[in-house]
Amino acid sequence: MIKAKDFYENNVEKNSKKSNVLLKKINIISWSRLIIVIAMMLIDYLLYKADKYTSLIFNSLFFISIFIGVALYHNIKLEDKKRIDVMIDINQKGLKRLSGEFRKSEDNGNEYLDYNHPFISDLNIFGQNSIFQWINSTVSIGGREKLVDLLSLKENLNKNEILEKQCAIKELGEKVEWRQKFILEGSLKKSSDRKLEELIEWGKKKGSMNFITIIISCIFIFINFSSIFLAVVNILPVSFLLLVFMIDFIVIKFLTKDINTDIELFNNIKNNIKEYSELLALIQDEEFNSNYLKKLKNNLSNNDISCKIEMKKISNLLDWIGDSSYNAFYLILNILIFSDVFIMRNLALWRERNGDNIDTWLKVMNEFDALNSIANISFDNCDWTCPSILDSNEIYGNEIGHPLLGDIAVKNTFSLKDQQKVALITGSNMSGKSTFLRTLGSNLVLSYIGAPVNAQNFSCGIMSIYTCITTKDNLEESISSFYAEILRIKTLIEACKRGEKVFFLLDEIFKGTNSKDRHTGAIVLINQLIKYGGIGLVSTHDLELCDLENQDKKIINYNFREFYKNNKIHFDYKLRKGKSETQNAIHLMKLAGIELI
Structure with missing residues (x-):
């Protein structure tokens, strides 16, 4: 990141100096054009008063020629400044990516949000504070749509192609000057x-x-220039020439109507x-x-x-x-x-x-x-790593951080491999469970498009990503958030039954029902997902679910914790093995001033 920051800052500084120099030149040229016009008018006036009309004409032609030359030079300098200013903007956008100011960009791809998509709405792929908003520097409509398709994982994933794309992305990353020239020209x-x-x-x-169209055109072109010649030598009147041109116009419209x-x-x-x-x-x-x-x-x-x-x-x-x-x-x-x-x-x-x-x-x-x-x-992130693409349905890595959080991301080590199929994530409110689910999901998406990921090392198989993290009511279709959650889980189960290699991220499932139904439903769902070959993470407040680890070696527990200092709650957002031993709901209510009887 330091290397990228230095590159962008140096380019902004260098081009800003060039832009300022050009601005001064452009201002001088602008004043020169005005001086040329004033000088021409003044000298022409003096020549006119002296009845030197021939000199007046030559003087006007002379100054007009100079004016045209200066105007052309002025346009060249304006174009040069425009190019430099675009280059400054390109590098400033690079700095905004590094600092997190990319979130102010108006083009966030919000129109591509699809709540029916298996993962788009949950993993910050499009919309405000999204991966698209973060990286998009496309200059063509087709390029923008291609980027959308890649981030949506619309194409079938292939290990060899992913590995080839990794090399391509790395090479293009190093060709930063060429990429900036591409953006400039576009x-x-x-x-x-x-x-x-x-x-x-x-x-x-x-x-x-039609060849006849060409012949007719050639005939009328011959007539045009013959008529002009005859009009110049006063054989034909000018009015006849106008008639010829009117006929030309009608003929052109007829010949080009198709x-x-x-x-x-x-x-x-x-x-x-x-x-x-x-x-x-x-x-x-x-x-x-x-x-x-x-x-x-x-x-x-x-x-x-x-x-x-x-x-x-x-x-x-x-x-x-x-x-x-x-x-x-x-x-x-x-x-x-x-x-x-x-x-x-x-x-x-x-x-x-x-x-x-x-x-x-x-x-x-x-x-x-x-x-x-x-x-x-x-x-921008030379310290990130290219993930290893596995043939097995596994995911593991060290020091994994959310790609959109930059330097403030708390990094965690995680493993779901060998016989392990489901990780139960427990922890109190605001401890980092949902963010960690998104961290894994977004890094998986980056892995599949050939990009480096925010981790010390990262390995994953090629799997279809399905999430159920944020569900919304749909008033138009009379769907509650709970039923919307049920529908997403149904889609997930159907994908497993079809034989897809599924990786799922489920956040506090069945939270819209009572604790008994939630507990029973979660057990049934987890067992079905394991049965049909799915692997993934389930976050929950239901600590009793953690007992499943003792019953099935395919299930493993992880947790996030909080601690208290000066009567204030703090989080370290570090993932630990085992089930959570703390809860903070009551303490948070007390901190908010709610009296508990």
Whole structure:
């Protein structure tokens, strides 16, 4: 973390100095532009008063040329400052990840919260103070959605692929400058949040532009320039020229009526194409060592087709497309040389060559975008460890901490292996039971996406995660929190019966019923989970459940404790073997001022 902190701080400091220097230059250039205009107007006025009109024209042209040059230089410096300011923001976000200020980020993925998902709502995957909010630095919509899919564990988990992803994440973590350049390029040219499914669909279309359309366009272009020449030499009146242009406009509308949708599509996404062209070029130009990244990159080259070259071609083509509704220059250009027709013809030829590759190329870019976010974990936490992926349904590790708590996380050692299948976690209120369940669950999720985990060492099998930690009433469906808990447990049991390798995290199960039913139900549930091959943790206040350890070697007890100092309750949040020997409910009531008779 110290290494990452130094890197981010040095970059913020270095780029802030550059930004300040550029700001001074930009201000000087801005004043220079004003001085040039004033000087031109003053000298032109003096020349006008002296009746030196030829000198006035040359003087105006001279100053206008200088003004244009200075304006272009001004735009270059503005663009340079914009890039530097984006880089400052990227590194400041890195510092916020380290300090915990990432919680202030507006993009927390709250829309992806799914209370029907086996674990999303319980493990802080999305929403406020979530893993998504912590690591997300994606610059494309597809990359963001890919990150969501990875964190939701939607893909089938495979040991070899997880191990390959670990190497990929580690490599990308070390390529922090390349990742920041990726984020920079993806942040500069953003246009809209328009998805690119329409581009993919366009790529799948077949057919090219009608050859007759090209012939007709060429004929009218010849007529245009012939008419202009004849009008210049006074053979044709200017009014005839206007008539020719009006006819051109009608002909263009007729010839492009079948491709108007495509023209509109490219008008809307040409900035996205330029952005994605830059990102794909970055990927293709970079050398990768890990097999997973190499395989991803290889999808960008197919025989004699290079994604970088082809995306540059379509990006350059789209630079010529202008919205004739708002761009007078493009309207004139379109009328003179039928630019819409020829641009769309070239795009059709490009589609014949590359249309089937668009989807693949974008998927590669999206996955790199998502993996770059996960690589933030690797770079920011160099003292974390890559977990060992086991073939057996086991989980154990030393000094395991919650990934979102950073330096304040209290770390614990835990083991559930060999014949042990269920860990009963007891302890008083606020002692750390629920947090520990979330600690194991969130580190499991990180393990499965190839990220390092907050532990000294960590080993786990590949299992389906099911949780029941926080249940809510659903007034629309008339479901109480207790019944919602029953439904989640039902889903868990069904998964076990289907033969899934299940890892469960159950917090104070059946808390919505009386103590006798809760005790009986818990025993039945635990026995069923063991019977059908599930392993996991159950936290409970029911100390009698701990007697199960003596009856079944597959059950083991752990506990959290509290202690009192100066009549105040304190917790060390340390996990210990055995059942809890303390309770604090009555003491907490007394501390709150509630008189107990």
